[in-house]
Amino acid sequence: MSHRTQALSAFAKLLSYPTETYVEAAEVLYVILQDALPEAAESMSRFGAFVEPLELTALEEIYASTFDVNPACALEVGWHLFGEEYARGLFLVRLRNEMRERDLEESTELPDHLAHVLAIIAAMNQDEAERFVQACVHPAVDKMQQALERVENPFRDVIRCLSLVLEDEFGRAADSDDDLSEPVVRSAAPHGDPLRDFPMPCVSCEPDETVELQMDLPRTPEMESQRADKTDSIAEADDVLPVKSGNETPQKD
Numbered sequence: 001m002s003h004r005t006q007a008l009s010a011f012a013k014l015l016s017y018p019t020e021t022y023v024e025a026a027e028v029l030y031v032i033l034q035d036a037l038p039e040a041a042e043s044m045s046r047f048g049a050f051v052e053p054l055e056l057t058a059l060e061e062i063y064a065s066t067f068d069v070n071p072a073c074a075l076e077v078g079w080h081l082f083g084e085e086y087a088r089g090l091f092l093v094r095l096r097n098e099m100r101e102r103d104l105e106e107s108t109e110l111p112d113h114l115a116h117v118l119a120i121i122a123a124m125n126q127d128e129a130e131r132f133v134q135a136c137v138h139p140a141v142d143k144m145q146q147a148l149e150r151v152e153n154p155f156r157d158v159i160r161c162l163s164l165v166l167e168d169e170f171g172r173a174a175d176s177d178d179d180l181s182e183p184v185v186r187s188a189a190p191h192g193d194p195l196r197d198f199p200m201p202c203v204s205c206e207p208d209e210t211v212e213l214q215m216d217l218p219r220t221p222e223m224e225s226q227r228a229d230k231t232d233s234i235a236e237a238d239d240v241l242p243v244k245s246g247n248e249t250p251q252k253d
Contacts, residue, residue, distance in 0.1 A: 007032050007165060008122040012115040014047075014158050015067075015075055018059040023052050029161065040164040043157040050154040066155045072147035073155075078112035080140035088112075091136075095120065114140075121170075133170040141166065 006028060013025040026048035033041035051059055067075050074080070078095075082088040095111035098104075102123040109116060117137060121129050141163050148156040 003032050004169060005122045008118045011158070011162050011165070012118040015118070015162075016109075016115045018056060018063050020056065022059065023048060026051065033161070033165070037164055037168055040161045040168075043161040043164070047154055047157040047161070050157075062154065066148075066153055070147070073144050075114045076110055076112045077114060077117050077136060077140040078110075080143045081136060130170045133166055134173045137166060138163075138172060 010025040010028045010032075013019075013021055014029075026044055029044045030041050030048060033044060054062075067073050071079070078088040078091040082091060092111050095116065096106075098120050099106060099111060099116060102120065104116070104119050104123060107113075107116070121133060121137070124132060141159060145156075145159045145163050148159055
């Protein structure tokens with residue numbers, strides 16, 4: 001297993017619901033990064049020192065309060081890219097196809113959860129991974145990092161470390177915008193348009209079928225009108241990607 005795959009796998013563990021492997025994953029990352037990326041290794045060292053003495057229940061509470069109830073730090077990449085927009089459904093289908101093509105195991109989390117996204121990146125070739133990370137992953141991680149920098153939270157070091165590793169391994173888009181206070185999707189083409197920059201692998205899918213194979217996203221009146229005109233067989237596809245209880249799409253104020 002390459003260092004890149006090991007690192008991404010360790011990050012996936014740290015960004016999944018806490019288990020007894022947390023400290024081990026932090027140690028693996030520190031060993032991999034200490035020579036190549038000392039700044040990232042320092043962040044991981046701080047996180048490891050924090051979690052090592054904690055009981056698992058305490059770590060679970062911190063994880064839940066950081067990621068499960070805070071939309072600004074949601075672990076679903078598509079939420080940060082599209083929010084409640086209908087395009088998130090296309091993105092979810094896209095990632096699910098990527099997982100199936102690479103025989104990656106699905107879980108109760110949505111396909112755009114960072115743990116799944118990191119597994120997809122690890123399975124991609126360099127060119128594909130660079131395009132995917134630059135178009136989709138960097139913008140989401142940047143927004144999470146911005147939110148966590150405002151508070152004292154141990155997972156701030158995990159996200160900071162992840163950002164440094166992704167940038168070192170896959171670079172950034174040439175016209176990437178440093179002003180993270182604005183919505184990510186506002187930037188001009190060709191960068192900042194995830195649906196364009198990350199090509200759809202399932203080119204044979206019909207548009208209506210693709211949209212319906214998504215989580216139950218909020219819909220505008222226009223979307224509801226279109227939905228009412230569809231056949232019953234297509235409408236039933238709404239439940240193909242169910243949302244895990246307690247992990248629905250966060251609502252904007």
